[in-house]
Amino acid sequence: MPPDYVGKVVIDNLPLLLEGFWITIWLSILSSLISLVLGTVIGVARIVPFRPLRSFGTVYVEFFRNTPLLIQLFFFYHGLPRAGITFSAFESALWSLAIYHAAYVAEAVRAGIQSIHRGQMEAARSLGFSYLATMRYIILPQAFAIVIPPLGNLFIALLKNTSLASTIAVAELLYQGEVLDSRTFRTFEIFTAVGILYLCLTLPLGGFVNLVERRLARAGRGA
Amino acid sequence: MAPMISFRKVNKWFGSNHVLKDVTFDVVEGEVVVICGPSGSGKSTLIRCINRLEPIGNGELVVDGISVNDRKADINRLRQEIGIVFQSFNLFPHMTALENITLAPLKVRKMSKEEAEATGLRLLARVGMPEKANAYPAHLSGGQQQRVAIARALAMHPKIMLFDEPTSALDPEMIKEVLDAMKDLVKDGMTMVVVTHEMGFAREVSHRITFMDNGIIVEENTPAEFFANPRSERTKQFLSKILKH
Ligand SMILES: Nc1ncnc2c1ncn2[C@@H]1O[C@H](COP(=O)(O)OP(=O)(O)OP(=O)(O)O)[C@@H](O)[C@H]1O
Ligand SMILES: [Mg+2]
Numbered sequence: 001m002p003p004d005y006v007g008k009v010v011i012d013n014l015p016l017l018l019e020g021f022w023i024t025i026w027l028s029i030l031s032s033l034i035s036l037v038l039g040t041v042i043g044v045a046r047i048v049p050f051r052p053l054r055s056f057g058t059v060y061v062e063f064f065r066n067t068p069l070l071i072q073l074f075f076f077y078h079g080l081p082r083a084g085i086t087f088s089a090f091e092s093a094l095w096s097l098a099i100y101h102a103a104y105v106a107e108a109v110r111a112g113i114q115s116i117h118r119g120q121m122e123a124a125r126s127l128g129f130s131y132l133a134t135m136r137y138i139i140l141p142q143a144f145a146i147v148i149p150p151l152g153n154l155f156i157a158l159l160k161n162t163s164l165a166s167t168i169a170v171a172e173l174l175y176q177g178e179v180l181d182s183r184t185f186r187t188f189e190i191f192t193a194v195g196i197l198y199l200c201l202t203l204p205l206g207g208f209v210n211l212v213e214r215r216l217a218r219a220g221r222g223a
Numbered sequence: 224m225a226p227m228i229s230f231r232k233v234n235k236w237f238g239s240n241h242v243l244k245d246v247t248f249d250v251v252e253g254e255v256v257v258i259c260g261p262s263g264s265g266k267s268t269l270i271r272c273i274n275r276l277e278p279i280g281n282g283e284l285v286v287d288g289i290s291v292n293d294r295k296a297d298i299n300r301l302r303q304e305i306g307i308v309f310q311s312f313n314l315f316p317h318m319t320a321l322e323n324i325t326l327a328p329l330k331v332r333k334m335s336k337e338e339a340e341a342t343g344l345r346l347l348a349r350v351g352m353p354e355k356a357n358a359y360p361a362h363l364s365g366g367q368q369q370r371v372a373i374a375r376a377l378a379m380h381p382k383i384m385l386f387d388e389p390t391s392a393l394d395p396e397m398i399k400e401v402l403d404a405m406k407d408l409v410k411d412g413m414t415m416v417v418v419t420h421e422m423g424f425a426r427e428v429s430h431r432i433t434f435m436d437n438g439i440i441v442e443e444n445t446p447a448e449f450f451a452n453p454r455s456e457r458t459k460q461f462l463s464k465i466l467k468h
Contacts, residue, residue, distance in 0.1 A: 117313075123307075126302055128299045128379065141317050
């Protein structure tokens with residue numbers, strides 16, 4: 001084998017790229033979970049029969065959806081320390097990703113809830129369920145079944161957006177690619193490999209979303 | 224004996240639309256009252272006020288000794304005593320028939336799983352569909368869904384059962400099975416308020432028929448008198464229309 005073949009730089013430095021790969025996965029999972037919980041709470045807040053909560057939900061969604069994620073990331077990492085609040089690079093990335101995407105989760109959840117027939121709320125309340133218990137047992141399970149496709153697409157977008165964390169030196173996949181590139185100047189091979197590693201995550205995730213969607217349809221639920 | 228349900232000069236508006244006008248109306252324990260009247264006359268609104276799905280405008284509404292629209296009333300507690308069956312069934316589509324029936328006993332009444340399921344299965348048998356415990360609503364006919372909805376309401380052991388046109392969305396061949404389940408309740412002495420145009424049911428099992436028009440209770444009478452000697456012109460017109468088919 002020749003001493004320097006195409007892709008050798010990737011093979012030789014695979015452990016470094018995989019280190020970044022795991023951080024990307026970890027960052028994606030954690031911020032997805034947080035954004036799911038936070039977004040659900042805000043999505044519900046947007047429709048409760050209590051004005052101040054609704055207004056809060058609206059302001060949250062409009063603010064975080066309409067400012068660039070990169071700015072929110074810089075705000076956490078560079079801005080907050082000025083106010084005496086310090087987050088590590090990873091924490092800054094985690095929270096800004098979660099908070100930003102929670103706004104989109106909230107919109108999806110709200111749309112899902114509003115697509116559930118009013119009779120469901122009435123039937124549950126008539127049995128003696130409180131508003132929140134009705135949400136928990138009756139409305140949200142049906143709403144989630146409906147919003148699985150949009151949420152799946154959202155988490156795929158989130159996964160790709162974790163690459164922004166490279167700008168504040170979180171050692172995730174793209175960052176490791178950049179480190180390698182500046183060391184070796186084998187730009188084409190390195191970023192091809194980085195792209196393929198992202199695909200290794202996003203494509204199965206997309207397939208999984210499709211599978212769940214079909215399962216739900218088959219169970220005859222949400223009919 | 225104090226009535227189970229008591230409306231005193233109740234008024235209700237939707238915006239500027241005056242939907243209930245000085246409604247005064249009582250139902251005593253064990254009584255079966257049928258409400259009929261033309262579309263838009265306020266029948267659904269009246270029945271939905273009883274468990275506060277609709278708040279009243281003014282007047283007094285007392286159910287099972289509790290002033291329904293009182294700020295201090297524990298409405299979730301009161302609703303456990305009032306079953307309601309809707310025209311559109313409103314079963315929970317993500318749950319099986321049995322799960323639909325046991326959910327409230329489990330989560331609201333905090334009943335044990337064994338007890339809730341035993342009760343649920345017994346009620347399913349009572350409405351004539353013991354074999355459908357694990358079926359999802361989407362796989363049940365309209366008549367079957369409505370019978371599950373009745374069982375779901377009964378599982379809370381309510382003191383009152385409300386029915387808002389329970390057979391109006393059903394094909395003719397399924398109406399009987401639902402009416403039979405309701406007649407079974409009458410035999411048990413359940414207090415019932417039933418909005419329906421099933422005059423056979425009204426004549427056969429109700430104790431009293433109330434005719435509503437334009438937000439007003441126009442006439443209340445025993446079934447025999449109601450059909451034989453309707454007092455108001457409006458009732459006569461309505462009856463001639465409805466009894467023709
Ligand atoms: N949620 C609502 N908002 C505004 N108006 C309403 C609402 N519900 C009912 N109404 C109006 O109140 C009036 C009485 O309606 P209601 O549904 O009580 O009549 P109904 O006797 O049950 O008629 P139907 O036989 O068609 O069911 C109608 O004019 C209706 O348009
Ligand atoms: Mg009606």
